[in-house]
Amino acid sequence: MGDLQIEMLHGKDQESQLLHHPDRVTVEGLIHQSLEAKEFSYCPYSNFRVGAALLAHDDRVFTGCNVENACNNLGVCAERNAIAKAVSEGRRSFKAIAIASDLHDQFISPCGGCRQFMREFGANWDVYLTKPDGSYIEMKVSELLPVSFGPEDLSMKKVVKIPNEY
Numbered sequence: 001m002g003d004l005q006i007e008m009l010h011g012k013d014q015e016s017q018l019l020h021h022p023d024r025v026t027v028e029g030l031i032h033q034s035l036e037a038k039e040f041s042y043c044p045y046s047n048f049r050v051g052a053a054l055l056a057h058d059d060r061v062f063t064g065c066n067v068e069n070a071c072n073n074l075g076v077c078a079e080r081n082a083i084a085k086a087v088s089e090g091r092r093s094f095k096a097i098a099i100a101s102d103l104h105d106q107f108i109s110p111c112g113g114c115r116q117f118m119r120e121f122g123a124n125w126d127v128y129l130t131k132p133d134g135s136y137i138e139m140k141v142s143e144l145l146p147v148s149f150g151p152e153d154l155s156m157k158k159v160v161k162i163p164n165e166y
């Protein structure tokens, strides 16, 4: 590694930087923000609070909580809420998302819809599945949603050309 690169890594968790992961302090901060976001959860139907904190490429953090509805299927998950906030403020590139719930013994696992929503913005970024004590496991979007379908697939070669107008 060149001197310049070493200098750029100065003061950071070098291994994390080399692996293109956020450093430990950043990860812990993001988890803390997901736990805080959980406090705003609106979940009168499930009583299942979820919070998310999404780290964009420019290091801005967007938080989200689940927001339920009397018309049940209109509820939105914490992760999707955070992603929609970020995209609606011009961010489409993400480093990581932390997800928090109140489950005592389990790491919160995102639903299938949220996995697909994350995958829309790339498969190679980090997801931290946490417990309320701040412990976590780290997974890539691609591990949570293997053999995924994404935006690139829409423009792959097809056997027939479907005209725009029928």
Ligand SMILES: O=c1ccn([C@H]2C[C@H](O)[C@@H](CO)O2)c(=O)[nH]1
Pocket (backbone or CB within 6 Å): 043, 046, 048, 049, 050, 065, 066, 067, 068, 075, 076, 077, 078, 079, 099, 108, 109, 110, 111, 114
């Ligand atoms: O990863 C998850 C799992 C569940 N929920 C929400 C959806 C619903 O409001 C409640 C119960 O499923 O928790 C999330 O927001 N994120």
Ligand SMILES: [Zn+2]
Pocket (backbone or CB within 6 Å): 077, 078, 079, 080, 110, 111, 112, 113, 114, 115
């Ligand atoms: Zn979800």
